[in-house]
Amino acid sequence: MNAPIIDPLQGDFPEVIEEYLEHGIMKCIAFNRRGTLLAAGCSDGSCIIWDFETRGIAKELRDKESVAAITSVCWSNCGHHILMSAADKSLCLWHVLNGQKIGRIVLQQTPLLARLHPHSSTPSLCLACPLSSAPLIVDLNTGTSTILPVAVSDMANGHTPTSRNKSSDGTPSFSPTAACFNKYGDLIYVGNSKGEILIVDYKNMHVHAMVPISGGAVIKNIVFSRDGQYLLTNSNDRTIRIYDNLLPLKGGPSILEDLKNNVSELDGVEKMKAVGAKCLALFREFQDSITKVHWKAPCFSGDGEWVVGGSASKGEHKIYIWDRVGHLVKILEGPKEALIDLAWHPVHPIVVSVSLTGLVYIWAKDYTENWSAFAPDFKELEENEEYVEREDEFDLIPETDKVKESDVNQDDEVDILTIEENAFSESDMSQEELGFLPAIPSPDAPDQQEKYGGSFSKLMDSNHSGSPLSEEGAQNGQATNHELSPLEDDTGGTRLKRKRKPSEKGLELQKGLELQAEKVKKPLKPLKSSVKMSKTKSKSVVNRDPSNGVHGDEISDD
Amino acid sequence: MANTNTQAPPPYKPYRLHKTLRSHERAVSCVKFSNDGALLASASLDKTLILWSSSSFSLIRRLVGHTDGVSDLAWSLDSHYICSASDDRTVRIWAARGSFDCLKVLKGHSDFVFCVNFNPQSNLIASGSFDETIRIWEVKTGKCVRVIKAHSMPVTSVHFNRDGSLIVSGSRDGSCKIWEASTGACLKTLIDDKDPAVSFAKFSPNGKFILVATLDSTLKLSNYSAGKFLKIYTGHTNKVYCITSTFSVTNGKYIVSGSEDNCVYLWDLQQKTMVQKLEGHTDTVISVTCHPSENKIASAGLDRDRTIKIWVQDS
Numbered sequence: 001m002n003a004p005i006i007d008p009l010q011g012d013f014p015e016v017i018e019e020y021l022e023h024g025i026m027k028c029i030a031f032n033r034r035g036t037l038l039a040a041g042c043s044d045g046s047c048i049i050w051d052f053e054t055r056g057i058a059k060e061l062r063d064k065e066s067v068a069a070i071t072s073v074c075w076s077n078c079g080h081h082i083l084m085s086a087a088d089k090s091l092c093l094w095h096v097l098n099g100q101k102i103g104r105i106v107l108q109q110t111p112l113l114a115r116l117h118p119h120s121s122t123p124s125l126c127l128a129c130p131l132s133s134a135p136l137i138v139d140l141n142t143g144t145s146t147i148l149p150v151a152v153s154d155m156a157n158g159h160t161p162t163s164r165n166k167s168s169d170g171t172p173s174f175s176p177t178a179a180c181f182n183k184y185g186d187l188i189y190v191g192n193s194k195g196e197i198l199i200v201d202y203k204n205m206h207v208h209a210m211v212p213i214s215g216g217a218v219i220k221n222i223v224f225s226r227d228g229q230y231l232l233t234n235s236n237d238r239t240i241r242i243y244d245n246l247l248p249l250k251g252g253p254s255i256l257e258d259l260k261n262n263v264s265e266l267d268g269v270e271k272m273k274a275v276g277a278k279c280l281a282l283f284r285e286f287q288d289s290i291t292k293v294h295w296k297a298p299c300f301s302g303d304g305e306w307v308v309g310g311s312a313s314k315g316e317h318k319i320y321i322w323d324r325v326g327h328l329v330k331i332l333e334g335p336k337e338a339l340i341d342l343a344w345h346p347v348h349p350i351v352v353s354v355s356l357t358g359l360v361y362i363w364a365k366d367y368t369e370n371w372s373a374f375a376p377d378f379k380e381l382e383e384n385e386e387y388v389e390r391e392d393e394f395d396l397i398p399e400t401d402k403v404k405e406s407d408v409n410q411d412d413e414v415d416i417l418t419i420e421e422n423a424f425s426e427s428d429m430s431q432e433e434l435g436f437l438p439a440i441p442s443p444d445a446p447d448q449q450e451k452y453g454g455s456f457s458k459l460m461d462s463n464h465s466g467s468p469l470s471e472e473g474a475q476n477g478q479a480t481n482h483e484l485s486p487l488e489d490d491t492g493g494t495r496l497k498r499k500r501k502p503s504e505k506g507l508e509l510q511k512g513l514e515l516q517a518e519k520v521k522k523p524l525k526p527l528k529s530s531v532k533m534s535k536t537k538s539k540s541v542v543n544r545d546p547s548n549g550v551h552g553d554e555i556s557d558d
Numbered sequence: 559m560a561n562t563n564t565q566a567p568p569p570y571k572p573y574r575l576h577k578t579l580r581s582h583e584r585a586v587s588c589v590k591f592s593n594d595g596a597l598l599a600s601a602s603l604d605k606t607l608i609l610w611s612s613s614s615f616s617l618i619r620r621l622v623g624h625t626d627g628v629s630d631l632a633w634s635l636d637s638h639y640i641c642s643a644s645d646d647r648t649v650r651i652w653a654a655r656g657s658f659d660c661l662k663v664l665k666g667h668s669d670f671v672f673c674v675n676f677n678p679q680s681n682l683i684a685s686g687s688f689d690e691t692i693r694i695w696e697v698k699t700g701k702c703v704r705v706i707k708a709h710s711m712p713v714t715s716v717h718f719n720r721d722g723s724l725i726v727s728g729s730r731d732g733s734c735k736i737w738e739a740s741t742g743a744c745l746k747t748l749i750d751d752k753d754p755a756v757s758f759a760k761f762s763p764n765g766k767f768i769l770v771a772t773l774d775s776t777l778k779l780s781n782y783s784a785g786k787f788l789k790i791y792t793g794h795t796n797k798v799y800c801i802t803s804t805f806s807v808t809n810g811k812y813i814v815s816g817s818e819d820n821c822v823y824l825w826d827l828q829q830k831t832m833v834q835k836l837e838g839h840t841d842t843v844i845s846v847t848c849h850p851s852e853n854k855i856a857s858a859g860l861d862r863d864r865t866i867k868i869w870v871q872d873s
Binding site: 053058373412 | 635636639651659661662663677679681682696697698699700701703720740741743745746748749750762764765766767779789805811827
């Protein structure tokens with residue numbers, strides 16, 4: 001891996017918008033396990049799978065039956081399946097590689113959140129959180145759903161426990177509840193409307209423990225970090241709380257039974273609280289004490305070092321990043337479009353956010369040139385060092401040749417085949433993981449393949465009508481990147497160069513005309529000046545050679 | 559030539575000439591076995607590519623379309639597609655089965671395209687050119703995703719590492735650089751002497767080492783994160799052409815390379831000793847490739863030879 005040669009001193013969180021993805025109106029996003037694919041659920045019921053490396057569309061999952069807006073997407077652990085919940089109260093399970101729908105289950109209410117069991121190779125169980133009632137465990141094979149208990153007194157019932165909350169006409173009243181699996185899926189952590197975290201064993205519907213949050217505000221989100229060591233809750237009192245998970249990652253239910261037996265002298269709620277105190281320990285609280293914003297879609301970074309929360313108050317698009325200890329390290333401000341969903345890339349310091357207009361923004365680190373990369377013996381110094389030269393440093397000694405070879409023992413064994421295990425190689429993965437979707441080149445239209453020698457007017461036309469290289473761009477999404485504009489001009493420019501061999505000046509003028517034409521043709525979204533586009537990026541790539549004629553700086557929009 | 563090692567690797571079995579393929583009308587510039595081992599592809603200055611069966615070595619198809627000589631080719635991961643780099647300044651993507659059509663023409667370079675490679679996921683192609691840049695193309699749409707102003711002289715080789723996060727490039731300007739594939743940032747410069755030119759660079763199968771060929775008849779194996787050269791292989795002649803070399807791992811570990819004295823050289827990877835010299839070509843051996851699972855080597859000769867020779871080990 002390239003980890004050894006990347007500078008570890010730079011902060012590992014994103015800083016600027018690198019790019020945005022546009023295709024229809026996207027509502028919710030989810031990365032696959034390795035972050036190579038991004039699934040986005042749209043308002044028309046389809047799901048777009050983006051290849052995150054090329055920032056192009058890899059697959060579209062759509063069919064005539066699903067037309068209601070998607071409320072959440074979730075990948076299976078091995079990446080072969082996607083579960084989508086939609087506004088028409090349905091849950092749909094799709095097979096990614098062949099793009100086929102495997103099953104569809106209709107619930108009683110629209111699920112706002114649907115999560116597959118995190119550790120089974122073939123998805124069979126999922127957790128669904130409807131808008132206004134208790135979360136359900138849905139068996140995808142049989143279609144049966146079981147309601148989870150949402151209060152300590154509702155244990156071992158198995159049937160609907162919300163009799164207390166029912167209003168006079170019998171319909172369950174509004175009691176939003178959030179829930180999530182723990183890392184290996186043997187326990188479910190439920191956050192209810194009274195501000196209590198319940199640890200539930202869904203196999204027998206027992207509530208094993210309860211952790212009350214001070215203030216008792218409704219819990220809106222509850223989510224684990226990737227390694228299962230930390231739990232995050234987002235409450236109506238505008239506070240994000242981080243808890244240490246004290247239970248071991250596997251074997252939770254039996255440990256909880258033991259803990260319950262240890263406090264057998266207590267009863268009921270007190271017993272639950274005592275056990276709960278041994279499962280979760282409050283670590284930190286985050287809030288913005290000045291603006292008191294409500295947080296949206298908070299989550300951990302891939303390595304659990306950072307916590308990110310979004311704010312959409314007053315229609316803004318702000319992302320707050322804290323380190324786990326609690327210091328606010330960065331506030332990212334996007335365009336004036338309310339933020340509705342947020343996800344941190346599992347591996348890289350990249351954050352992806354969805355705005356109300358349906359665009360997906362990719363935030364990444366600001367690219368700074370690494371000067372020590374440009375020569376083998378360059379070293380970056382932290383501060384000035386006085387250089388003391390040797391006595392004979394500048395003497396001319398003709399006999400000694402410069403010894404270039406390093407003094408490495410050349411007889412050491414070199415291993416060119418073994419691959420190091422990294423954090424992603426989980427030994428209990430039974431099925432081979434789907435890391436990427438095969439890229440099939442979409443064939444060029446026949447007239448694009450003819451030899452150079454097309455007339456000049458034809459070249460100009462193809463320039464104006466869109467990217468000359470891919471007329472199928474209409475059906476693919478566009479990953480708009482400022483760097484693409486100079487490249488497309490380059491194509492046109494090169495062709496012109498070869499055809500007529502104009503002078504340098506002539507090239508510049510033609511390029512200027514083409515740039516203006518490009519600007520008119522592609523109306524990029526007007527982004528506020530507070531958002532830095534990839535200006536620095538294009539500068540550093542397009543820097544040295546003026547004769548190539550590609551001036552990245554001229555093209556940036558503001 | 560037996561190796562006296564404590565580990566006692568299998569005693570070296572010499573390769574012998576199995577077949578000579580004569581179908582190109584001009585110098586053959588590149589040969590590569592497909593990743594599934596079923597096909598052998600060759601590219602030539604006669605503007606065509608040829609697909610051969612790798613068991614019978616019969617000619618399956620000639621891919622016509624380039625308007626000038628082809629310098630390099632690469633197979634996609636699933637062996638369904640081939641990309642080729644040509645002096646007509648384009649990169650073409652071909653279907654290697656079924657219709658054998660040219661699926662895409664990637665235009666953008668302003669001078670000869672010299673080297674090309676798919677990334678391991680085969681959704682991107684990197685190409686190096688005489689216009690001193692490296693371009694990264696999206697396979698699906700053919701769009702150029704990035705231009706890296708890589709060197710100050712023609713780029714002679716590009717190669718992705720095992721997970722596609724890094725690209726190594728070599729150039730006639732004497733430098734060998736490592737780039738981050740997702741951003742185009744230069745991460746490291748391995749060599750930076752003006753002389754000799756770097757004619758070839760590629761990652762080892764596990765992505766930890768880089769094999770670099772320079773035009774002073776030297777092949778070096780380097781641990782790039784430490785920046786140290788671990789092994790040096792000499793004995794062949796390489797002062798003019800960009801000769802490709804490769805790792806042979808199917809039966810013991812060797813380095814295989816062509817040479818300007820018309821032979822194919824094999825060195826033991828650890829001992830650095832030359833274990834065999836395959837003679838038979840009548841011009842510089844410009845390219846060699848090893849079959850992914852069988853002990854077969856294919857080599858290609860330049861203009862006075864124009865053949866592809868297949869070498870096998872006696873079992």
